Amino acid sequence: MEPLPQRYRQLFPTVRTHTMLASCSQSALAEPVSRAIKDYHDSLLLMGTNWNEAIEKTESARNEFAKLIGAEPDEIAIVPSVSDALVSVASSLSGFRKKHVVYTEMDFPAVSHVWQAQSDYTVSVIPTIDRGLHPKQYEKDITDETVLTCVPHVHYRDGFVQDVKAIAEMSKKKGSLLFVDAYQSAGHIPIDVKEWGADMLAAGTRKYLLGIPGMAFLYVRKELADALKPKSSAWFGRGGFDAAYATGARRFQTGTPAFISVYAAASALSLLNHIGVSRIRDHVKTICADACQYAADKGLQLAAAPAGDQPGMVAIRDERASETAALLKKKKVICAPRDSLIRLAPHFYNTKDELRHAIDEIAAVFSAR
Structure with a gap:
């Protein structure tokens, strides 16, 4: 079966120019919407x-x-x-x-x-x-x-x-x-x-x-x-x-x-x-699991939930989360800071590489401090 991003990504114009990872706050707007x-x-x-x-x-x-x-x-x-x-x-x-x-x-x-x-x-x-x-x-x-x-x-x-x-x-x-x-x-x-x-x-x-x-x-x-x-x-x-x-x-x-x-x-x-939420869940779990491991390998501290069902987002600890999010936005990476966390919240139109790109940019901000 064709991967969800490959099949539906063209419906979301914003993802052509931005890395949209803020669905826990506001998802990208689809053309039919x-x-x-x-x-x-x-x-x-x-x-x-x-x-x-x-x-x-x-x-x-x-x-x-x-x-x-x-x-x-x-x-x-x-x-x-x-x-x-x-x-x-x-x-x-x-x-x-x-x-x-x-x-x-x-x-x-x-x-x-x-x-x-x-x-x-x-x-x-x-x-x-x-x-x-x-x-x-x-x-x-x-x-x-x-x-x-x-x-x-x-x-x-x-x-x-x-x-x-x-x-x-x-x-x-x-x-x-x-x-x-x-x-x-x-x-x-x-x-x-x-x-x-x-x-x-x-x-x-x-x-x-x-x-x-x-x-x-x-x-x-x-x-x-x-x-x-x-x-x-x-x-x-x-x-x-x-x-x-x-x-x-x-x-x-x-x-x-x-x-x-x-x-x-x-x-x-x-x-x-039409897509089916079960298919969406499988995709989001897969790319979030990869991103969590990738972030950990980069030395970033995750606000990992207890063992159990895989969260639908990647939450990275950062005491200056809002400042980091503003810097990421200048690089067209859209995330959703909350308190001392940077939340990367993908949807079915997102890819594994997008999450990794966002994590690379976050790591770069941390290194520059």
């Missing part, structure tokens, strides 16, 4: 209105994301961001007797921001051990009083991949719902919400999903969604102009989506589903 954005613009420019077409695109994006994660379309809500998704989830739990929420040190800071703002809940934060989390660590902090456990599928800093299915089994035993942040995994690591037993999952479109900011998806298991009444809900979460909640996850929707982002997402998700 660019055309979809232009279609939205042109429909307004030439026809004056595009409401019906935009609603059709919204449903197309919903269907494609449902397919990507093994869900049904009615279990997917269209929301502005993952943060908005979590706020909406928090607003839906007020009817529960239990008021304890658990999240982890590996969660993106927005998770903490949301729950610290909820005065009706007590929270526990599960610490990392040796830069990782073993599923058994959840046994201690998830209690019989826990209403919701929040976990990231992939750690945003170093790419550590969690065993969500094992965590879901533990949370279920304690009677806790499970919310999964899949922003750093959706699009390059396979997801099956039914197999996992996840109750809720959210992911945005601007990273590995190949889209642009302004749109995210919220999965809520249908039986659960129908039992919840989110306070963060408006006319797109209702049966038209009816005051009654819509069925399924749609009740978590609020106002008119950012249609330009919807057009981009529908095209991007169609491309990902």
Whole structure:
């Protein structure tokens, strides 16, 4: 079978001139996604209105994301961001007797921001051990009083991949719902919400999903969604102009989506589903494993995750990561610094040689200091 970069690389104009390794922050823009954005613009420019077409695109994006994660379309809500998704989830739990929420040190800071703002809940934060989390660590902090456990599928800093299915089994035993942040995994690591037993999952479109900011998806298991009444809900979460909640996850929707982002997402998700996320995962694992070894051979210090599933990125320790990234950008190597780490996050359009080139440039910066 033809290698993924060889087959699809021509769809990404930026990679002709730049080494794009920042998918954990913003993926390269594909030509079909660019055309979809232009279609939205042109429909307004030439026809004056595009409401019906935009609603059709919204449903197309919903269907494609449902397919990507093994869900049904009615279990997917269209929301502005993952943060908005979590706020909406928090607003839906007020009817529960239990008021304890658990999240982890590996969660993106927005998770903490949301729950610290909820005065009706007590929270526990599960610490990392040796830069990782073993599923058994959840046994201690998830209690019989826990209403919701929040976990990231992939750690945003170093790419550590969690065993969500094992965590879901533990949370279920304690009677806790499970919310999964899949922003750093959706699009390059396979997801099956039914197999996992996840109750809720959210992911945005601007990273590995190949889209642009302004749109995210919220999965809520249908039986659960129908039992919840989110306070963060408006006319797109209702049966038209009816005051009654819509069925399924749609009740978590609020106002008119950012249609330009919807057009981009529908095209991007169609491309990902056409390729197949399992194939993407195999490719990314292979080139990341090579890059990790290459970086180690160069004497670079990796923020290696504990033994287990191969991370989907290469995280290199650097106390001056932002400065290094700025120097790399001048050489047309695009990475994503975070704190004291340089994150090299490839996608299916990247090659082994590109990662090695980026590592060579990083080593050169270190040597010049």
